[in-house]
Amino acid sequence: MLDYDQEAARYDATRGGEPRARAAADAILGLVPDGARRLLDLACGTGIVTRLLARPGLRPYGVDLAEGMLRAAAPRLGGAVARADSRQLPFGDGAFDAVTAVWLLHLLDDAAPVVAEAARVLRPGGVLVTTVDKNAGHVVGSDICALVAPYRNAHPADAAGLVAGYAAEHGLRRCGAATFVGHGQGRTPARMAREVRAGRIHAAGGEALAAALDALPDPEVPRPEPEFRVLAFRR
Numbered sequence: 001m002l003d004y005d006q007e008a009a010r011y012d013a014t015r016g017g018e019p020r021a022r023a024a025a026d027a028i029l030g031l032v033p034d035g036a037r038r039l040l041d042l043a044c045g046t047g048i049v050t051r052l053l054a055r056p057g058l059r060p061y062g063v064d065l066a067e068g069m070l071r072a073a074a075p076r077l078g079g080a081v082a083r084a085d086s087r088q089l090p091f092g093d094g095a096f097d098a099v100t101a102v103w104l105l106h107l108l109d110d111a112a113p114v115v116a117e118a119a120r121v122l123r124p125g126g127v128l129v130t131t132v133d134k135n136a137g138h139v140v141g142s143d144i145c146a147l148v149a150p151y152r153n154a155h156p157a158d159a160a161g162l163v164a165g166y167a168a169e170h171g172l173r174r175c176g177a178a179t180f181v182g183h184g185q186g187r188t189p190a191r192m193a194r195e196v197r198a199g200r201i202h203a204a205g206g207e208a209l210a211a212a213l214d215a216l217p218d219p220e221v222p223r224p225e226p227e228f229r230v231l232a233f234r235r
Helices: 004-014 017-029 067-076 112-121 143-151 160-169 189-197 203-214
Strands: 038-042 059-064 081-083 096-101 122-132 173-181 227-234
Touching: 017 173, 017 227, 038 112, 059 067, 067 081, 096 112, 112 122, 112 160, 122 160, 143 189, 143 203, 160 173, 160 227, 189 203
Parallel strands: 038 059, 038 096, 059 081, 096 122
Antiparallel strands: 122 227, 173 227
16 A cells, blocks of 8 residues: 555656546536535545536535645645545535545445445435546556456456445445546556556566566557546435
């Protein structure tokens, strides 16, 4: 698991920056009802996406566990942030019209507690909007994909079917879907090899996977950009 306090300083630059943030926000806002007034963004990170979820009448709030992330998010969100675990939110039942989770569920061993808390803090008629199947979004038919395939998690916590099942257990029904391009996130062999050696991704593959990535041609040339999937569930 990454140290997100340390990661905060480089997070935006290594996650596609403003173009990717805008694409994500546009996809999410297309699934948030027009009448929504209060939106909670779980694991908001630096707030680069969260701040773009504002629109006339709709104010976003952000929560994150990492102090470094919150220091970056606070000025972007006018101080509307709190340090909190998304599995145990410090808000009352029905406090929000929308809850969003962008690239959170895939990091967890079990997404069920987060979905349960999102459902709890949603008012009747509110929506949960979350990314799903993140790793599948990176399957773009490249030479990197072919090497990484044997190491891919066969049971990701953010699998769409799992998330939909958890949502249904708490009275949330699927009401929409969208996709967006992960601008600037096309993978390169060199960066993937560094990430593997640092233990950040596909750690089980170890040096064998890193060495295979090193051997690919054009090590600094990004492969095609991923396309990410978003689902909405109404309470």
